[in-house]
Amino acid sequence: NAGVTQTPKFRVLKTGQSMTLLCAQDMNHEYMYWYRQDPGMGLRLIHYSVGEGTTAKGEVPDGYNVSRLKKQNFLLGLESAAPSQTSVYFCASSYWPVRAYEQYFGPGTRLTVT
Amino acid sequence: SQQGEEDPQALSIQEGENATMNCSYKTSINNLQWYRQNSGRGLVHLILIRSNEREKHSGRLRVTLDTSKKSSSLLITASRAADTASYFCAGGTSYGKLTFGQGTILTVHP
Numbered sequence: 001n002a003g004v005t006q007t008p009k010f011r012v013l014k015t016g017q018s019m020t021l022l023c024a025q026d027m028n029h030e031y032m033y034w035y036r037q038d039p040g041m042g043l044r045l046i047h048y049s050v051g052e053g054t055t056a057k058g059e060v061p062d063g064y065n066v067s068r069l070k071k072q073n074f075l076l077g078l079e080s081a082a083p084s085q086t087s088v089y090f091c092a093s094s095y096w097p098v099r100a101y102e103q104y105f106g107p108g109t110r111l112t113v114t
Numbered sequence: 115s116q117q118g119e120e121d122p123q124a125l126s127i128q129e130g131e132n133a134t135m136n137c138s139y140k141t142s143i144n145n146l147q148w149y150r151q152n153s154g155r156g157l158v159h160l161i162l163i164r165s166n167e168r169e170k171h172s173g174r175l176r177v178t179l180d181t182s183k184k185s186s187s188l189l190i191t192a193s194r195a196a197d198t199a200s201y202f203c204a205g206g207t208s209y210g211k212l213t214f215g216q217g218t219i220l221t222v223h224p
Contacts, residue, residue, distance in 0.1 A: 033211070040216070041217075092157075101145055103148075103157075
């Protein structure tokens with residue numbers, strides 16, 4: 001049982017390049033979330049999904065797109081990376097309905113945009 | 115925008131002492147959660163208190179919630195060096211969404 005895994009762990013992009021971050025969970029969780037964490041700050045919600053085939057915007061969705069084609073995977077895309085998107089990205093999942101509020105986090109992806 | 119403020123931003127104590135962290139939030143919440151983050155790692159859930167509860171205990175952790183003041187506190191008793199980490203409060207709303215505070219960096223000296 002690997003929990004929540006994220007791929008890649010590190011990435012450096014040039015301004016304007018695109019990339020996709022992959023989050024996978026093997027706990028059969030319904031809800032999945034993408035956050036970003038900037039230095040000295042808490043996490044901010046980018047997008048979330050309440051089930052396969054669904055996505056919704058969070059607090060800071062601009063510049064990002066997401067897809068949840070399979071229940072176990074939640075993809076975060078950057079179509080045209082900007083330096084302001086330099087951050088650490090965390091994926092999380094939670095189990096609805098029994099323990100819908102406790103989130104399990106992945107180890108993070110450190111992204112630098114130059 | 116962040117859910118609210120955490121106080122203090124940094125806390126340094128000796129092993130065996132108690133550590134208290136405070137959190138204030140701005141909007142209506144269903145629950146208040148605390149997470150721990152070790153340096154360079156993901157967050158780990160510590161404890162959740164629902165909006166209709168006032169106090170909850172889990173091992174060496176005690177959390178309180180005052181919805182009239184929109185504030186919460188986390189007490190870690192008998193701190194250990196292994197408790198050194200950043201601690202975040204997060205207000206829970208619909209669909210399990212969380213809004214995080216800025217965190218308290220706790221350092222426990224052996």
